[in-house]
Amino acid sequence: MNTVIGIDVGGSTTKIVGFKEDGTLIEPMSVRSADPLTSIYGAFGKFTAVNSLELNSIKRVMVTGIGSSYITKPIYGLICENVPEFTCIGLGGMYLSRLNRCIVVSMGTGTAIVHAQKGHGMEYLGGTGVGGGTLMGLSKMLLGMDTISHIVELASGGDLNKVDLRIRDITNKDILPGMPVDMTASNFGKISDIASKSDIALAIINMVFETIGMCAIFAARNYKIRDIVLTGNLTNIPQSHKIFDNLNIMFDMNFIIPERAQFGPVIGAALSA
Numbered sequence: 613m614n615t616v617i618g619i620d621v622g623g624s625t626t627k628i629v630g631f632k633e634d635g636t637l638i639e640p641m642s643v644r645s646a647d648p649l650t651s652i653y654g655a656f657g658k659f660t661a662v663n664s665l666e667l668n669s670i671k672r673v674m675v676t677g678i679g680s681s682y683i684t685k686p687i688y689g690l691i692c693e694n695v696p697e698f699t700c701i702g703l704g705g706m707y708l709s710r711l712n713r714c715i716v717v718s719m720g721t722g723t724a725i726v727h728a729q730k731g732h733g734m735e736y737l738g739g740t741g742v743g744g745g746t747l748m749g750l751s752k753m754l755l756g757m758d759t760i761s762h763i764v765e766l767a768s769g770g771d772l773n774k775v776d777l778r779i780r781d782i783t784n785k786d787i788l789p790g791m792p793v794d795m796t797a798s799n800f801g802k803i804s805d806i807a808s809k810s811d812i813a814l815a816i817i818n819m820v821f822e823t824i825g826m827c828a829i830f831a832a833r834n835y836k837i838r839d840i841v842l843t844g845n846l847t848n849i850p851q852s853h854k855i856f857d858n859l860n861i862m863f864d865m866n867f868i869i870p871e872r873a874q875f876g877p878v879i880g881a882a883l884s885a
Contacts, residue, residue, distance in 0.1 A: 614671035617659075618882025619652065619692075620700070621679030622720065625845075626651035627878040628659045631885075633671075638663055640875040648679035656687055676700045676881040695884045697877065702726045702734030704880030705841040708870035715832045718877055719844035721745040723824050725831050737831050742823045744846050750816050755809050763813050764849055770814025777801030792862050796822060814851065821846075821855040829863050838866045843876025 615638070620627040624646060630638035641662070643655040659665070667688055675683055676695045683692050697718075705716030705728055712730040715737075717723060724739040744760070752758040755766070780793035781802060799819040804811075828840045846852060847869050856867035872879070 700880030702728030
Protein backbone atom coordinates (compact mmCIF):
# COMPACT_ATOMS: atom_id res chain seq x y z
CA MET A 613 0.00 0.00 0.00
CA ASN A 614 1.47 3.34 -1.07
CA THR A 615 0.18 5.78 1.54
CA VAL A 616 0.76 9.54 1.34
CA ILE A 617 1.08 11.36 4.66
CA GLY A 618 0.39 15.05 5.19
CA ILE A 619 1.70 16.92 8.24
CA ASP A 620 0.82 20.51 9.24
CA VAL A 621 3.14 21.84 11.94
CA GLY A 622 1.64 24.76 13.83
CA GLY A 623 2.96 26.72 16.77
CA SER A 624 1.46 24.42 19.40
CA THR A 625 -0.43 21.75 17.45
CA THR A 626 0.67 19.33 14.76
CA LYS A 627 -1.98 17.78 12.52
CA ILE A 628 -1.52 14.66 10.45
CA VAL A 629 -3.59 12.86 7.83
CA GLY A 630 -3.12 10.20 5.19
CA PHE A 631 -4.48 9.03 1.86
CA LYS A 632 -4.39 5.42 0.77
CA GLU A 633 -3.39 4.47 -2.75
CA ASP A 634 -7.06 4.24 -3.78
CA GLY A 635 -7.73 7.79 -2.56
CA THR A 636 -9.39 6.79 0.71
CA LEU A 637 -8.89 9.35 3.46
CA ILE A 638 -7.29 8.09 6.68
CA GLU A 639 -8.96 10.04 9.47
CA PRO A 640 -6.84 13.04 10.53
CA MET A 641 -5.68 13.64 14.08
CA SER A 642 -3.79 16.30 16.02
CA VAL A 643 -1.20 16.37 18.78
CA ARG A 644 -0.51 19.33 21.06
CA SER A 645 2.95 20.22 22.29
CA ALA A 646 4.87 23.39 23.04
CA ASP A 647 7.83 21.97 21.14
CA PRO A 648 7.32 21.50 17.36
CA LEU A 649 9.74 18.57 17.01
CA THR A 650 8.11 16.74 19.91
CA SER A 651 4.67 17.17 18.38
CA ILE A 652 5.89 16.11 14.91
CA TYR A 653 7.34 12.83 16.13
CA GLY A 654 4.46 12.32 18.54
CA ALA A 655 1.87 12.83 15.82
CA PHE A 656 3.68 10.57 13.36
CA GLY A 657 4.14 7.79 15.90
CA LYS A 658 0.54 7.95 17.11
CA PHE A 659 -0.90 8.11 13.60
CA THR A 660 1.03 5.13 12.28
CA ALA A 661 0.28 3.08 15.41
CA VAL A 662 -3.45 3.81 15.47
CA ASN A 663 -3.82 3.08 11.75
CA SER A 664 -1.45 0.07 11.74
CA LEU A 665 0.77 1.67 9.11
CA GLU A 666 4.17 0.17 8.42
CA LEU A 667 6.93 2.59 7.43
CA ASN A 668 7.58 0.69 4.20
CA SER A 669 3.95 1.30 3.18
CA ILE A 670 4.40 5.10 3.24
CA LYS A 671 5.27 6.47 -0.18
CA ARG A 672 5.62 10.20 0.50
CA VAL A 673 5.48 12.61 3.44
CA MET A 674 4.31 16.15 2.64
CA VAL A 675 4.83 18.83 5.31
CA THR A 676 3.56 22.38 5.65
CA GLY A 677 2.91 25.00 8.32
CA ILE A 678 4.98 27.55 10.16
CA GLY A 679 6.78 24.90 12.17
CA SER A 680 7.76 22.76 9.18
CA SER A 681 11.14 24.55 9.04
CA TYR A 682 12.12 22.46 12.07
CA ILE A 683 12.05 19.34 9.90
CA THR A 684 15.60 19.26 8.56
CA LYS A 685 16.11 15.50 8.54
CA PRO A 686 14.04 12.50 7.43
CA ILE A 687 11.39 11.31 9.90
CA TYR A 688 12.04 7.67 10.76
CA GLY A 689 14.06 7.45 7.56
CA LEU A 690 11.32 9.01 5.40
CA ILE A 691 12.22 12.11 3.38
CA CYS A 692 9.82 15.00 3.94
CA GLU A 693 8.78 17.34 1.11
CA ASN A 694 7.82 20.92 1.97
CA VAL A 695 4.63 22.34 0.45
CA PRO A 696 3.72 26.08 0.48
CA GLU A 697 1.03 26.67 3.09
CA PHE A 698 -1.22 28.65 0.75
CA THR A 699 -1.25 25.79 -1.76
CA CYS A 700 -2.38 23.47 1.04
CA ILE A 701 -5.10 25.87 2.17
CA GLY A 702 -6.59 26.01 -1.33
CA LEU A 703 -6.35 22.28 -2.05
CA GLY A 704 -7.83 21.36 1.32
CA GLY A 705 -10.71 23.80 0.97
CA MET A 706 -11.65 22.53 -2.47
CA TYR A 707 -11.45 18.89 -1.37
CA LEU A 708 -13.64 19.41 1.71
CA SER A 709 -16.24 21.53 -0.09
CA ARG A 710 -16.20 19.57 -3.37
CA LEU A 711 -16.00 22.89 -5.21
CA ASN A 712 -13.83 23.59 -8.25
CA ARG A 713 -13.59 27.32 -7.55
CA CYS A 714 -13.96 29.19 -4.28
CA ILE A 715 -12.40 31.54 -1.79
CA VAL A 716 -10.75 29.53 1.00
CA VAL A 717 -10.16 31.11 4.40
CA SER A 718 -7.76 29.56 6.90
CA MET A 719 -8.61 30.78 10.39
CA GLY A 720 -5.76 30.09 12.76
CA THR A 721 -3.73 32.41 14.98
CA GLY A 722 -4.15 34.89 12.14
CA THR A 723 -6.17 34.56 8.94
CA ALA A 724 -5.10 33.78 5.36
CA ILE A 725 -7.31 34.07 2.28
CA VAL A 726 -6.74 32.11 -0.93
CA HIS A 727 -8.45 32.07 -4.32
CA ALA A 728 -8.62 28.42 -5.34
CA GLN A 729 -9.54 27.21 -8.81
CA LYS A 730 -9.10 23.73 -10.23
CA GLY A 731 -6.58 23.72 -13.05
CA HIS A 732 -5.43 27.27 -12.29
CA GLY A 733 -3.52 26.85 -9.03
CA MET A 734 -3.86 28.78 -5.80
CA GLU A 735 -3.54 32.54 -5.42
CA TYR A 736 -2.77 34.00 -2.03
CA LEU A 737 -4.87 37.15 -1.64
CA GLY A 738 -3.62 38.34 1.73
CA GLY A 739 -5.43 38.16 5.03
CA THR A 740 -5.65 39.79 8.41
CA GLY A 741 -3.83 39.56 11.71
CA VAL A 742 -7.22 39.11 13.35
CA GLY A 743 -7.75 35.48 14.30
CA GLY A 744 -7.46 33.05 17.18
CA GLY A 745 -4.52 34.96 18.63
CA THR A 746 -6.66 38.10 18.76
CA LEU A 747 -9.48 36.25 20.46
CA MET A 748 -7.18 34.79 23.11
CA GLY A 749 -5.19 37.99 23.64
CA LEU A 750 -8.20 40.26 24.10
CA SER A 751 -9.92 37.69 26.30
CA LYS A 752 -6.86 37.50 28.53
CA MET A 753 -6.72 41.28 28.88
CA LEU A 754 -10.46 41.90 29.29
CA LEU A 755 -11.66 38.69 30.94
CA GLY A 756 -8.58 37.23 32.57
CA MET A 757 -8.80 33.98 30.63
CA ASP A 758 -7.17 32.62 27.47
CA THR A 759 -8.53 29.08 27.24
CA ILE A 760 -10.77 28.89 24.17
CA SER A 761 -13.22 26.37 25.65
CA HIS A 762 -13.74 28.58 28.71
CA ILE A 763 -14.24 31.70 26.59
CA VAL A 764 -16.76 29.89 24.39
CA GLU A 765 -18.68 28.62 27.42
CA LEU A 766 -18.74 32.08 28.97
CA ALA A 767 -19.94 33.65 25.70
CA SER A 768 -22.90 31.26 25.47
CA GLY A 769 -24.84 33.50 27.86
CA GLY A 770 -23.78 36.79 26.28
CA ASP A 771 -25.90 39.60 24.80
CA LEU A 772 -24.40 41.67 21.97
CA ASN A 773 -26.97 44.42 22.50
CA LYS A 774 -25.06 45.46 25.62
CA VAL A 775 -21.79 45.90 23.73
CA ASP A 776 -22.12 46.45 19.97
CA LEU A 777 -23.64 49.43 18.20
CA ARG A 778 -26.12 48.32 15.52
CA ILE A 779 -27.56 50.19 12.54
CA ARG A 780 -30.93 50.38 14.29
CA ASP A 781 -29.28 52.21 17.20
CA ILE A 782 -28.27 55.20 15.08
CA THR A 783 -31.03 55.60 12.48
CA ASN A 784 -34.61 54.64 11.73
CA LYS A 785 -34.11 55.11 8.00
CA ASP A 786 -32.57 52.82 5.39
CA ILE A 787 -28.94 53.80 4.77
CA LEU A 788 -28.91 51.49 1.75
CA PRO A 789 -31.82 49.44 0.36
CA GLY A 790 -31.82 46.00 1.91
CA MET A 791 -29.22 46.77 4.60
CA PRO A 792 -30.33 44.86 7.73
CA VAL A 793 -30.91 47.01 10.81
CA ASP A 794 -29.16 44.34 12.92
CA MET A 795 -25.89 44.87 11.05
CA THR A 796 -23.00 45.94 13.26
CA ALA A 797 -22.17 49.62 12.94
CA SER A 798 -19.37 49.53 15.51
CA ASN A 799 -17.92 46.62 17.47
CA PHE A 800 -17.83 47.58 21.16
CA GLY A 801 -19.40 50.90 20.12
CA LYS A 802 -22.25 50.75 22.67
CA ILE A 803 -20.67 48.98 25.62
CA SER A 804 -22.83 49.33 28.70
CA ASP A 805 -21.64 49.90 32.23
CA ILE A 806 -23.59 46.79 33.18
CA ALA A 807 -22.18 44.60 30.40
CA SER A 808 -21.22 41.25 31.92
CA LYS A 809 -18.17 39.13 31.20
CA SER A 810 -20.44 36.88 29.13
CA ASP A 811 -21.49 39.86 27.00
CA ILE A 812 -17.86 40.90 26.48
CA ALA A 813 -16.78 37.34 25.61
CA LEU A 814 -19.47 37.08 22.95
CA ALA A 815 -18.58 40.53 21.60
CA ILE A 816 -14.91 39.54 21.22
CA ILE A 817 -15.88 36.37 19.33
CA ASN A 818 -18.31 38.34 17.19
CA MET A 819 -15.72 41.02 16.32
CA VAL A 820 -13.12 38.43 15.30
CA PHE A 821 -15.49 36.51 13.03
CA GLU A 822 -17.15 39.60 11.54
CA THR A 823 -13.72 41.01 10.67
CA ILE A 824 -12.63 37.75 9.05
CA GLY A 825 -15.98 37.45 7.28
CA MET A 826 -15.87 40.94 5.80
CA CYS A 827 -12.29 40.47 4.54
CA ALA A 828 -13.42 37.27 2.83
CA ILE A 829 -16.48 38.97 1.35
CA PHE A 830 -14.35 41.74 -0.17
CA ALA A 831 -12.08 39.08 -1.73
CA ALA A 832 -15.04 37.07 -3.04
CA ARG A 833 -16.72 40.09 -4.59
CA ASN A 834 -13.49 41.02 -6.35
CA TYR A 835 -13.51 37.60 -8.04
CA LYS A 836 -17.31 37.51 -8.47
CA ILE A 837 -17.56 34.38 -6.30
CA ARG A 838 -20.22 33.58 -3.69
CA ASP A 839 -18.68 30.41 -2.23
CA ILE A 840 -16.37 31.00 0.74
CA VAL A 841 -14.96 27.90 2.44
CA LEU A 842 -13.87 28.29 6.05
CA THR A 843 -11.11 26.10 7.48
CA GLY A 844 -8.86 26.05 10.53
CA ASN A 845 -9.26 25.57 14.27
CA LEU A 846 -11.62 28.52 14.77
CA THR A 847 -14.34 26.66 12.85
CA ASN A 848 -14.82 24.61 16.04
CA ILE A 849 -16.20 27.63 17.89
CA PRO A 850 -20.00 27.13 17.89
CA GLN A 851 -20.87 30.85 17.79
CA SER A 852 -19.12 31.14 14.42
CA HIS A 853 -21.94 29.33 12.62
CA LYS A 854 -24.61 31.90 13.53
CA ILE A 855 -22.31 34.83 12.73
CA PHE A 856 -21.49 33.50 9.25
CA ASP A 857 -25.14 32.57 8.64
CA ASN A 858 -26.04 36.21 9.31
CA LEU A 859 -23.34 37.39 6.90
CA ASN A 860 -24.74 35.03 4.26
CA ILE A 861 -28.12 36.73 4.55
CA MET A 862 -26.78 40.28 4.75
CA PHE A 863 -24.40 40.05 1.80
CA ASP A 864 -25.83 37.22 -0.33
CA MET A 865 -22.82 35.01 0.24
CA ASN A 866 -22.38 31.29 0.80
CA PHE A 867 -20.05 30.73 3.75
CA ILE A 868 -19.37 27.01 4.11
CA ILE A 869 -17.96 25.23 7.16
CA PRO A 870 -17.42 21.69 5.87
CA GLU A 871 -16.93 18.55 7.92
CA ARG A 872 -13.30 18.27 9.15
CA ALA A 873 -12.86 21.99 8.41
CA GLN A 874 -10.15 22.28 11.07
CA PHE A 875 -7.99 19.86 9.06
CA GLY A 876 -8.25 21.67 5.71
CA PRO A 877 -4.58 22.69 5.29
CA VAL A 878 -3.13 19.31 6.35
CA ILE A 879 -5.48 17.51 3.97
CA GLY A 880 -4.24 19.89 1.27
CA ALA A 881 -0.65 19.00 2.12
CA ALA A 882 -1.31 15.30 1.52
CA LEU A 883 -3.24 16.05 -1.67
CA SER A 884 -0.32 18.07 -3.06
CA ALA A 885 1.51 14.79 -3.65
